[in-house]
Amino acid sequence: MxxxxxxxxxxxxxxxxxxxxxxxxxxxxxxxxxxxxxxxxxxxxxxxxxxxxxxxxxxxxxxxxxxxxxxxxxxxxxxxxxxxxxxxxxxxxxxxxxxxxxxxxxxxxxxxxxxxxxxxxxxxxxxxxxxxxxxxxxxxxxxxxxxxxxxxxxxxxxxxxxxxxxxxxxxxxxxxxxxxxxxxxxxxxxxxxxxxxxxxxxxxxxxxxxxxxxxxPYTSLVRRQPHADSIVRRAEDLLREHFRELTALSLVIAECGIPERSLKRRFKAATGLTLIAYIQNLRIEEAKRLLECEDISVEEVAVAVGYENCAFFRRLFKRCSGLTPGEYRRMFASIGVTPAIEG
The missing domain is CATH 3.40.50.880 (Class I glutamine amidotransferase (GATase) domain)
Incomplete structure (x- = not known):
């Protein structure tokens, strides 16, 4: 049949x-x-x-x-x-x-x-x-x-x-x-x-x-968006340089030379992100790099990217990547490692 x-x-x-x-x-x-x-x-x-x-x-x-x-x-x-x-x-x-x-x-x-x-x-x-x-x-x-x-x-x-x-x-x-x-x-x-x-x-x-x-886990959280707002581009450049610092947000607001509300509005319109979210994304991307390449503890990674509160860092990392820092390290740290050839 x-x-x-x-x-x-x-x-x-x-x-x-x-x-x-x-x-x-x-x-x-x-x-x-x-x-x-x-x-x-x-x-x-x-x-x-x-x-x-x-x-x-x-x-x-x-x-x-x-x-x-x-x-x-x-x-x-x-x-x-x-x-x-x-x-x-x-x-x-x-x-x-x-x-x-x-x-x-x-x-x-x-x-x-x-x-x-x-x-x-x-x-x-x-x-x-x-x-x-x-x-x-x-x-x-x-x-x-x-x-x-x-x-x-x-x-x-x-x-x-x-x-x-x-x-x-x-x-x-x-x-x-x-x-x-x-x-x-x-x-x-x-x-x-x-x-x-x-x-x-x-x-x-x-x-x-x-x-x-x-x-x-595969998503890059930080990408350059095509836009013509020179003030926002200046803010992006400053954040990429100073994102690890606790004063990054206030520094950018001071350097851009326009009212805080105007900068926040223009930044969101140009990038789709708030200033705070942009800083967090930069920090999580750097944390990913450290987890992939460096043999340091999760606590040390958190401090290196600007977070003294490791518990908060872990929650933020999981929300942004879908994985805990430990899971992320296990998933990606070995990709660049070539297995040894037995002779």
Whole structure:
């Protein structure tokens, strides 16, 4: 007796698409129902998902880093599938894709209205936001696009912390976070549309893991925002130099030469952060660096970045990074260490 027909999935490819996410998703989804059986059970199994590439054109082209793409369909063919996947795009942090790929955007909207489930990985959600389908809904993307969503898509409730976000209770739109979040997305798709058991088997084969810790541990809390306010830029430079000092805030207010209320208002408008939050972010980023690179105690780290109260520092660090200082050190301190080669 034959099983259910395989799930049809269309994966969008554009010139901006990251080839690793595109072909990684194709490999993993294509293996559902067959690869575990071949490796472990000596059985051929049956494919559970059939992914195909849809693009802005039916002709071959190169996507990011000159990786070749041969589409199965163009959006002009109006292909239909149960699932539409928008993988990562190579985009600058301020690139909202305004005015580009209008036929693609319209096809995405029509597929959603036709009943397809839309999944995005990383910056694929920027394209989805440009379609308007995320208006009034929650979404995530790579943490580096937080300010892009704040300024260009304010109608989207952007959540930089989790790695998977459901736009509504129906689950018709699911967005995934940073670059390798397509791993989490693939596991979710297989679990949801095939079975949790099959998702676990695929995760074991490909050594995939769910990033249950979310994106906060990986997020840089301090980034230069493009703005034209020279006073705010002066304040940012001063804070980067003096953030460890207890008098950093009063020093900046005095040096900038405008009323305190005006500086605070302009700083928040330009950066999206209060002055206090900016100082805290600078201190936590420096604490991360010390935890990654220096063999000193958490108490010493707290003092080094400007906090005499270690308990307060620990709570602030956990709120900003999602991890305790000790957990953060265990997670990242060994990344730069090369294992010794036994001779």
């Amino acid at each position: 034959s099983g259910p027909p395989p799930l049809e999935a269309l994966i969008l490819a554009l010139p901006e698409t990251a080839g690793s996410a595109l072909y990684g998703m194709i490999d993993v989804l294509s293996a559902t129902g067959t690869l575990w059986e071949q490796l472990v059970a000596e059985d051929t199994g049956a494919r559970r998902i059939v992914p195909r590439i849809v693009a802005h054109t039916s002709h071959a082209f190169d996507c990011g880093n000159r990786i070749p793409v041969q589409p199965d369909f163009s959006v002009g063919d109006n292909p239909q599938a149960d699932v539409i996947i928008l993988p990562e795009l190579w985009l600058a942090p301020d690139d909202d894709m305004h005015g580009r790929h209008r036929e693609v955007v319209e096809w995405i909207r029509s597929r959603y209205l036709g009943g397809s489930i839309i999944y995005t990985a990383c910056s694929g959600s920027v394209l989805l936001a440009a379609s308007g389908l995320l208006d009034g809904r929650e979404a995530t993307s790579h943490w580096a696009y937080r300010d892009l969503f704040r300024t260009r898509f304010p109608q989207v409730s952007f959540r930089p912390e989790p790695n998977l976000v459901f736009a509504d209770r129906t689950g018709r739109i699911v967005t995934a976070g940073g670059t390798t979040s397509w791993h989490d997305l693939a596991i979710h798709i297989i679990s949801r549309h095939c079975s949790p058991g099959e998702a676990l088997r695929i995760a074991k084969i490909y050594l995939l893991k769910l990033h249950g810790e979310g994106q906060l």
